[in-house]
Amino acid sequence: MPLPGRLRSIATVSSTYSEVVVEPAPSVPAPRALPNGLAAFLVFLSSGAVLVLETISLRLVGPYVGVTLQVTSSVIGMALGAIAYGAWMGGWLADRRDPRGLLAPALVLAGIATAVTLPVVRYAGEALRGGAASAVLLLTALAVLVPAGLLAAITPLVVKLQLADLRRTGQVVGRLSGIGTLGGITATLVTGFVLVAALPSTVIVLGLAAVLGATGLVLGAYLRRRAGTGLPAPARAKAVLAVVGLAAAGLSAVAPNPCDVETAYHCAKVQPDPRWTEGRYLYLNSAQHSYVDLADPTHLEYAYTQWIGLVADAAAPKGQRLDALHLGGGGFTMPRYLAATRPDTDNLVFEIDGGLVDLGRRELGVRTGPRLRAKVGDARVLLGAEPTDSRDFIVGDAFGHLVVPWHLATREMAAEVRRVLRPGGIYVQNVIDMPPDRFIRAELATVAAEFRYVAALAPPGAFAGQQGANFLIIASDAPLPLAAIESRLGLLPEVAVLVRDAALAGFVGDALVLTDDYAPVDQLLATA
Template sequence: MAPVTRWSASPVAEDAPRTGGPGPRAAAVLVFMSSAAVLVVEIVALRLLAPYLGLTLETSTMVIGVALTAIALGSWMGGRIADQVDPRRLLGPSLGLSGAVVALTPAVLRTTAEWAAPLLLLIASLTILVPGALLSAVTPIVTKLRLTSLAETGTVVGRLSGVGTLGAIVGTVLTGFVLVSRLPVSGILIGLGILLVAGSALVEWRRRGWSGTPALTLVVVAGGLATTVAPGACDTETRYHCAQVVTDPDRDGGRTLVLDGLRHSYVDLDDPTYLKFTYVRALAAVTDAAFPEGEALTAYHLGGGGLTFPRHLAATRPGTRSLVSEIDSGVVRITRDQLGLAPGAGIDIRTEDGRLGLRRLDTGSRDLVVGDAFGGVSVPWHLTTVEAMTDVRRVLDEDGLYAANLIDHGELAFARAEAATLTEVFEHVALVGPRTDGGNMLLLASDRPVDLRAAQEALDARGTDWTITTGDALISWIAGARPLTDDHAPVDQLLEPYSPQNSR
């Protein structure tokens, strides 16, 4: 941090420019740090809320909207109050109070989510709005102090505005590329709270000494201690998820990978052929119907999780080679360290986005492509479009099969749109799903017909109670749903509300 220039309280005429404020470097540091802090809070808030609200477009929109409201409110109120009160009295409290709120945020949000869920949106909004507004008020306050002459108004305002924007950029990049990958979100916010309270103490000490600093320090310490006992903490925080591995009390080797509160994978460390989740049993059934028993396959998996199905293929079809694109390196690490993935199991993992992974595959190089990538309960939109499915068709050989797991409820608007999308690309499409509407389901697509009778027998044999819909019945079910494209794929908006405990 650049040195902070000492300043003193100097009486000024009411209509005269103020003097005795922070020097140019001190002013730049204050504006830079406060603007960066606003963006850190915004990005980390998304991480904190994902286990409870899902990592959806709606959640992101809400957080961004509240953050922008805080910036607008803080800028307006900060400037207005600075015209009515000596602005030198405002800097320390703005930094200190925002630091205290930021440090308490992890404990407050997690406790609210577990014990008072209906209040979560309100409390989440306040934990973004209050520190965001206080920190955004710093720029107009500092600007007021730096305006020693009306002749340099444009220069001062432009310089500090630019510094604030640069701070916001640095806060965004630092959080997204460095902090989140190395620190838990609670640690980021508590650390930020400490920095803000320390900045408040320094500002007030430079001015006149402030007795409120010890009290705010105690609040920050309390926030850190509360975070250690607050409910909902993660075993591991990855780049994208709050992750936990839960032991199955009924099976010694059973492990469930839970990401953001949702069950994503079940793995039996002792028996990779054991498939607990219904959709994975259905996936195994349709694969067995589509390819000769025991035949080795060349498979590609969009999304990895605990790698339940790649393990199953390796165990039941010796010689199978599976390539997996998993975007979250933390999930890959958990799978290797806690879910018993041994090297040389015929499974290769690339930490990459699935759409980019598709582009790297040779034409006609895969017998089977499995779509099982999720952000919450939503398939990432760019893996659902006609353009993405065209790439899937390209990498499949002439007898290849694409099987996609998805989740939908209610009117199944997303499922119908995705089925319409597949009919634009493949000759044969089928829906495999439960007899009751809602939950997990599979969409199958190929350029050769699948033996539906064999597939249904395999589904029944695995106890899925799922049925197959294809042909005219599928077209009728799609009922005019629009195919999804890179230009228009409103996946999050098409999905119906869900109950996390019932999904997967």
């Protein structure tokens, strides 16, 4: 039976619609996956480069804002932020563009951004020098954010290209994630154990920039050949990138470098004293650290070194032999003083930075030998190997920038010092603090928890909370020669006061005793 006319029209439309729906859509070729080896290499390289940047950034910003817990935390935080935002942006772009056209530019731009890091940090560092929290955050952001963000975008781009078969998603993502982690681990270990010890920071940064840029250029050429004409490389873009890269290299060459020598731990510089041809200033991470008189080792320029010399002279007359141990070498000012005033004295110096010992030998008149020995290593570790009751005089003068390393400021450390001292021996410790003086109070409480007799030397304004200054802690298990010390204070060029007994207890108050379990040294030193 034939259908009525209206129903015939509906059937015709329905039939036509069915034909349209069932007709297969034209196929769109998915982006061709990278060879597995190349994908793994790109993820390994980009992830490792981020960790090289993170490690070396601490050395780039250290000369301007110090190497403190806050600076280290800021570098780590900025690197993690760059990784997070870079990966997010890389994933977003991978869903909107062919990742093959983004990989090579990302690597080249990361290389240029890495090269630009040097002049940016060095020029900005001169303006931001000092170490305020805002300066630390800004300088570390300038050192890390852009290049690390570009590098972090590489992994999601590669992952997108490798996900041709959704049944292997977990395997692909897991493998590339593991390779990226291995790249970061390898870069961290190689940078910390090899590169920093062998090369200046400038060479490491520019070398990394060159590797990234060259890899990007080679990758771009490879992908263009593989894709035919699908991935054009405009001549104008090439020219712009070349100009920017050359400009970055030129700025790096003329940017101010705060270091004469980069050691494993310090950016070091030795400058002559304009007032005296034989005087030398030692700067570590741009902070004035030591003064050495090449012609006269008995010349003590800084007030705190004069106090240490005064305590040594009050404890044992000049010419009397001492077995002295120095925790921290620096410019070797005090070992040279004791060697000159007491020729038979045995000076043993624990210095963590072997490069600093070599610099002292080359430029600061340090002459090591049987009576002046230097052991390279951590003072806490080396002290633990020293015999009990073996030293008459121990000098604590180890600093990381302007901060006593926390593990050298604890009660357990003070106990080790007391163990190594002979009965009646004296321990002096140099401490720098600023109002409200929370660290020096805590350190005095810590030393007093182990030693029966404790006193302190500093300018009057420092004890009054009116100025930042060096403080000298003096400690022993036997009564201190306080009368002899006070009688000599008036002979010094700068006014200093000796605080002891009830006055010292009042200054310390209920301050925290620092322990290996809890020693917030950096936080106690914060002035804000």
